[in-house]
Amino acid sequence: MSHPHPELGAPPKLPKGGLRVTPLGGLGEIGRNMTVFEYDGRLLVVDCGVLFPEEEQPGIDLILPDFTTLRNRLDDIEGIVLTHGHEDHIGGVPFLLRLKPDIPLIGSKLTLALIEAKLQEHRIRPYTLEVTEGHRERIGPFDCEFIAVNHSIPDALAVAIRTPAGMVVHTGDFKMDQLPLDRRLTDLHAFARLSEEGIDLLLSDSTNAEVPGFVPPERDISNVLRTVFANAQKRIIVASFASHVHRIQQILDAAHEYGRRVAFVGRSMVRNMGIARDLGYLRVPAGLVVDVKTLDDLPDHEVVLVCTGSQGEPMAALSRMANRDHQIRIVQGDTVILASSLIPGNENAVYRVINGLTRWGANVVHKGNAKVHVSGHASAGELLYFYNICKPKNLMPVHGEWRHLRANAELGALTGVPKDHIVIAEDGVVVDLVDGKARIVGKVQAGYVYVDGLSVGDVTEPALKDRRILGEEGIISVFVVVDSTTGKVVGGPHIHARGSGIDDSVFTAVVPKIEDAIAKSAADGVAEPHQLQQLVRRTLGKWVSDTYRRRPMILPVVVEV
Numbered sequence: 001m002s003h004p005h006p007e008l009g010a011p012p013k014l015p016k017g018g019l020r021v022t023p024l025g026g027l028g029e030i031g032r033n034m035t036v037f038e039y040d041g042r043l044l045v046v047d048c049g050v051l052f053p054e055e056e057q058p059g060i061d062l063i064l065p066d067f068t069t070l071r072n073r074l075d076d077i078e079g080i081v082l083t084h085g086h087e088d089h090i091g092g093v094p095f096l097l098r099l100k101p102d103i104p105l106i107g108s109k110l111t112l113a114l115i116e117a118k119l120q121e122h123r124i125r126p127y128t129l130e131v132t133e134g135h136r137e138r139i140g141p142f143d144c145e146f147i148a149v150n151h152s153i154p155d156a157l158a159v160a161i162r163t164p165a166g167m168v169v170h171t172g173d174f175k176m177d178q179l180p181l182d183r184r185l186t187d188l189h190a191f192a193r194l195s196e197e198g199i200d201l202l203l204s205d206s207t208n209a210e211v212p213g214f215v216p217p218e219r220d221i222s223n224v225l226r227t228v229f230a231n232a233q234k235r236i237i238v239a240s241f242a243s244h245v246h247r248i249q250q251i252l253d254a255a256h257e258y259g260r261r262v263a264f265v266g267r268s269m270v271r272n273m274g275i276a277r278d279l280g281y282l283r284v285p286a287g288l289v290v291d292v293k294t295l296d297d298l299p300d301h302e303v304v305l306v307c308t309g310s311q312g313e314p315m316a317a318l319s320r321m322a323n324r325d326h327q328i329r330i331v332q333g334d335t336v337i338l339a340s341s342l343i344p345g346n347e348n349a350v351y352r353v354i355n356g357l358t359r360w361g362a363n364v365v366h367k368g369n370a371k372v373h374v375s376g377h378a379s380a381g382e383l384l385y386f387y388n389i390c391k392p393k394n395l396m397p398v399h400g401e402w403r404h405l406r407a408n409a410e411l412g413a414l415t416g417v418p419k420d421h422i423v424i425a426e427d428g429v430v431v432d433l434v435d436g437k438a439r440i441v442g443k444v445q446a447g448y449v450y451v452d453g454l455s456v457g458d459v460t461e462p463a464l465k466d467r468r469i470l471g472e473e474g475i476i477s478v479f480v481v482v483d484s485t486t487g488k489v490v491g492g493p494h495i496h497a498r499g500s501g502i503d504d505s506v507f508t509a510v511v512p513k514i515e516d517a518i519a520k521s522a523a524d525g526v527a528e529p530h531q532l533q534q535l536v537r538r539t540l541g542k543w544v545s546d547t548y549r550r551r552p553m554i555l556p557v558v559v560e561v
Contacts, residue, residue, distance in 0.1 A: 011430040011442025014038060018434040019165035021201070024446050025049065025065040026399050028426045030207065031088040033399060034065040035170065039163045042140045043073060045080040045103075046159065046170050050091030051448075057464055062451040064092045066428075067099065069444045074100040078140030079129070082107035083172025084156035085114040085243050094122040095456060102127055106139065108146075108155035113275045114243065133157060133187060147194075148187040149174035152218075152376025153243050154281045158191075165433050166200030169390070173205050173399060175378045176385070179217040181246050182281070188389055195390050201433050202392035206400030207377035209408035214381045216374045218246050224371045225254045225337075234300040234333040236260065237362075239309045239318040240340055242268040245276045247339050247373075248306060249283065255304045256285050263292040265307035265328070266317045273306075300333075309353065319349075322356030332361030339372050380411055387415040394421045394438035396431060466553065473552040474499030476544065478536055482518060484560040489515050491561075495540070500552040502544070510543040532558040 014020045019039050025032030031051035037044045053060040070077065080103055082090055093115055097103060105115060106129045119126055131137055133148035143162035150156070151173045161168045169191075176186045208215065229236065236255075240247050255262045264270045276282035295303050305328065309318025318336070320326035330336070336357050338350070354364050367373045377399075378386065387395075395417045397408035409422045423431050423438050428446030431438050450459040475498050481491030493514045495507040517539045518532060536556040544550055 008429065008440070008443035011432075011444065014432065015434050017165055018432050019163050019168065019201075021168070021203070021396070021431040021433065021438075022069070022444060023398065023425060023427055023429065024067075024069070025051070025092075025427055026088075027405065027429075028400075028402055030399075030401060032063060032065050032092070032427075033089050034092065035203065035398070036070070037142065037161060037168065039141050039165060041076060042142075043070070043077045044139060044142045044144075044161065045070075045077060045096075047083055047089040047172070048080055048092040048096050049086070049088040050451075051088065053450075056468060057450070059467055060450045060452055060459065060464070062091065064095055064449040064451060064456070066446050066449050067096060069446075070096075071099065074103070077103050078142060079104040079106050081139075081144065081159055082111050082115065083159065083170070084108075084151055084153050085111040086153055086173070086241070087243070089173070090115045090118070094119055094124060095451075097124050097126060098122070101125075104129055104139075106131055106137065106144070108132060108157055110153070110155040110245075110276065110279060110281055111157075113279060114272060117271055117275060131157070134190075145194075147190045148184055150177045150180050150184060150186045151175060152241075152246060154182055154184070154245050154276075160194055160199075166436060167194065167198060168201045168203065168433065169194060169199050169392070170203045170398075171205050173207070173377060175208075175215045175376055176382045177215065177217050179219055181218055181249060188386075191386070192389050199390050199392045200436060201394040201396060201438050202387075202390055203396050203398045204383065204386070204408060204412075205377055206397040206404040206408035208375055208379045209383060209397070209400065209404050209411060211375075211379040212381065213379055215377070215379050216371075218250075218374055221247070221339075221372060221374060222250050222253070225250055226257065228335060228337060228365055228370070228372075229254045229258045229260070232301075232335040232363075234331070234335070235303040235305065236335045236337065237305045237307065237318070237321070237328075237330075238337045238339055239307055239316075242266065242272045242308050244340065245273075245281050248273060248276075251304065251306060251339070252282070252284060252288060256288055260302050260304045261290045261295075261298060262288055262304045262306060263290055263295055265292055265305050266309075269306060269308055318357075319353050322353045322360075324360075330357055330360040330362050334360075334362045336362045336364045337372055338364065338366040341367060341373050341375060380407070383408065383411050384415055387412055387417065392417060393436060394423065394433065396423045396425060396438060402426075469551070469553045470499065473550055474501065475553045475555060476500060476502070476540065477555045477557070478514070478540055479557045479559075480514070480518070480532070480536060481559050481561055482522075482532065486522065488522065489518055491559075493536070497552070500544075500550060502548060502550070502552075506547075509547075510540060513543060514539050529558045529560055 022036040025034040033047045033049040035046045051063040104127045112128045136145045145160040147158040149158045158171045307317035309316030395412040397405040430442045432441045452459045479494045533556040537554045
């Protein structure tokens with residue numbers, strides 16, 4: 001197996017007739033999926049998603065792929081192929097189109113409808129090309145064929161990309177549910193046909209590569225939901241991804257069966273379910289869905305609320321309900337269903353929400369105590385089956401953390417892919433397909449780009465470190481006035497602490513130390529304000545560390561008069 005190396009330099013010029021593959025997100029993480037293909041100077045982008053922040057990234061709204069390598073090549077981009085409509089695959093599109101709004105978007109009907117609605121909020125009117133499974137479209141030098149795959153959202157597609165360098169197949173996110181709710185199977189016949197032609201490089205979903213066996217059918221959840229609905233005495237509140245149409249369909253079916261009305265809560269949920277209903281992907285019986293404002297007129301045992309927040313996102317509806325910061329108040333006897341998986345890294349946030357809801361008397365049903373979720377990603381048994389059908393000459397696991405990528409690589413090796421033809425890459429690692437062999441050739445910039453409010457990329461890692469220090473240790477400000485002639489202290493030091501747990505009164509003990517340090521500095525002829533500020537910071541910081549074993553942020557201000 002080919003492994004990335006931390007000392008990789010910039011990639012060389014792409015050999016004539018070769019195909020370059022550059023993942024800018026989604027490798028070594030769950031989210032931010034984006035891959036750039038290059039042939040003969042032209043580029044094709046597959047997916048452009050976002051990653052949601054974790055606790056150690058305070059104040060961040062979204063994390064984008066790094067577009068640095070594309071900024072000077074925007075005119076070379078032939079189009080952006082979107083495999084499906086989940087945020088981790090389309091959420092970054094508006095930010096890329098801000099750089100060049102006329103880059104064509106290629107995808108299925110539902111996928112394009114979801115991204116077009118999102119782009120309206122950014123006041124971007126995209127150029128789109130709708131494709132369906134079986135469709136073949138030439139996009140610059142890239143001959144793209146689209147294949148139906150089953151996932152946790154309708155209309156998902158894999159894409160086969162043919163160039164003179166060979167055929168690359170990108171699965172997108174997929175599983176092999178044999179009883180899908182929409183009867184749209186992963187098209188194994190198409191993959192077998194591509195295998196006969198020869199798949200030179202397969203980029204395959206790795207999310208569930210560690211999980212043995214096969215993913216249970218989505219329809220298995222229906223009986224569990226019916227049991228929950230039958231036993232619920234008051235309101236039912238369901239938290240799900242705003243794009244999980246199949247799961248919401250089952251909620252609607254259960255609500256209809258048990259005589260309840262449904263209201264969608266949250267802008268993204270209302271928007272996406274409206275789109276899915278209008279396009280025929282969501283079947284809604286007449287009178288079933290009502291406006292949330294009308295729920296006060298209904299008895300609790302006739303109410304179902306469907307909202308976002310299944311991952312413990314702080315600003316999502318469910319988290320705010322748990323924190324008593326939402327117009328919908330959880331009461332004793334409510335039933336809350338978390339109808340989704342736990343994305344790695346979100347466990348603490350989710351259990352915090354579960355505990356908050358339980359505190360107010362809710363009965364919380366989640367994956368840990370009931371079968372209310374099945375994955376949208378192929379498990380190890382399905383991947384083995386898939387590789388035996390595809391017989392790829394080279395394999396590159398994508399979409400997963402390091403453990404997922406390695407597990408997927410091992411599965412590929414078990415099915416006969418030569419180990420020296422399996423490439424385990426990470427974000428920014430450049431892979432060239434030349435003469436039928438995939439090799440790592442270099443690395444480009446592919447760091448995190450943080451979105452904070454309207455700011456994109458302005459928040460850096462040092463700024464996040466400062467935020468973490470402020471959140472964990474607090475801040476101490478110190479104000480000193482010195483005589484510009486003598487260098488002696490003529491005002492202060494005035495010291496105030498916020499969030500450090502240290503009372504201002506204790507700082508009288510350190511004032512003489514600061515005054516002595518400044519006096520010695522003046523005697524040595526050092527009186528420049530910036531140098532004095534650093535001196536004050538060191539003196540106060542050492543005292544706080546020695547006295548309290550804490551390291552708050554210290555903000556010194558030295559003024560000369």
